[in-house]
Amino acid sequence: MVKDNKPLLEVRNLWKVFGVNEENIDLNDLAALEQLEANGAVVAVRNVSFRVKRGEVFVIMGLSGSGKSTLIRCLLRLIEPTSGQVIVDGEDVTAMDEKQLIQFRRNKVAMVFQHYGLLPHRNVLENVAFGLKLRGVSREEREERALKAIEQVGLKGWEKYYPGSLSGGMQQRVGIARALVQDPDILLMDEPFSSLDPLIRREMQDELLKLQESVKKTIIFVTHDLNEALRLGDRMAVMREGVFVQVGKPQDIIIKPADEYVRRFVQDERRMALVAAGNRKALP
């Protein structure tokens, strides 16, 4: 196999079951699993496998409760998967010990959160430099790199402000700068724009696309917004009750929804797309 075809991220048969004694589950025993669910266990991620190539933007879309946030947290073990493997650049993340895991989080991935997760007692500059500080980078170097990242996200001049005095959109720019400054292999974004106003959201999506042209990161992007998924994703997965219902290029998913659930999800987009193509009669 040629090296370029190797996936940067590979997830194999990932499961996450909440609310049971996790060691004693036989996930292959379907009857036993059903019994556990009847007793209150929740299967948040159910046997999910996928691969993401270097430089690709992979969107995971689903409604709330579909398990998408749990899934993205399993990728860096903020939530410990019940079973399955996460392989990044040939390294098995699920097999790492505590020390290796911390090094992995510091150097290979960076995450952007829906509710920003900024430190309220640190200003913008210190927040952006936070990851570098954890790595032990010298003050001078981390401030220099942080300033560059702040400029990249268009916050130049705001370095000394505190998160509490910034708008939601600006706080999320800080969140994105904090992730970019790490220069990670994979950027994980968990509904980064969901708590922003529609107009700001649109603006941030455009900027992310522009940014992506220059940084060319591998991005795993979680959202419940189909429009966002279509605009940003090179490929997308539709998730429902812990399962990937369909994976593919956005236009393929619109044109050929795999089942009724996906069809209902994308029907407005279908209509628009077909109208635009002057193909109105083909509508069901």
Added chain:
Amino acid sequence: MFPDALQFHIASYIDNFVKWLQISYGATFDAFSNFLLTILLGIQNALLLIPWWVWVVVVTGLAWWQSRKIFTALVLGGLMMLVGVFELWVPAIETLAIVITSVIISLVIGIPVGVAMAEWDRLSVVITPLLDAMQTMPSFVYLIPALMLFGLGKVPAVIATVIYAVPPVIRLTDLGIRQVSATVQEAARAFGATRWQMLKEVRLPLAMPSILAGVNQTTMMALAMVVVASMIGARGLGERVLLSLNRIAIGNGFEAGFAIVALAIIIDRLTQGVARRWQPPQTN
């Protein structure tokens, strides 16, 4: 009444235990007692070296710096002045030295214990009832053994004051750390924070307003203990109250009581001002 056969006393065992401590470890307690006394007298002499007008100016200045209100500053300065006017300057400084020593010891013990309670849930199960006991046990009960072990005077007063005053700072440190936003902590974890980094960079700074409220409470409790502590020979304002009580000198008693209140108000306002400065900036 309660049947005789079921009656049993532990009093004699406790008596024997204290006697045994006194005989076997008398030298250790003496050495500790001397050590503590040296520190206390050092603090007291340093405080007495400062001329009275410097005290008044510093209290007024600090109050103004923190509140930016001329009225508050003048009232606090005036209260400090009044202590001297009532001819209670030296006892007030003696009391202050006991309070400062007790508070320092309380913080050195209390903050680490509070942090440990927040980090390990099992520990808090053990310590919480202990704190309840320390706060509800009448102080005279442990005043006597403290007297026997540490001798008459200021040292047992400090020990008893610490027992009485340490619970609030422990509780509020624990509470403050537990209330740190889960989102911020998750973000820090995602960027590869070790447990120690999490404590130092995130949990402690964000818990600081609550910890300082604990420091304030502990100081107030220590001040409230001075009258009781005077019964075992600690000099200071408490002794004046006690003497007035014995002689039924109502006016003198009121003056000494008022001086205690004045100190309490001054210390409370000044430490609260420090706590406010630690709140993360919110507005534009």
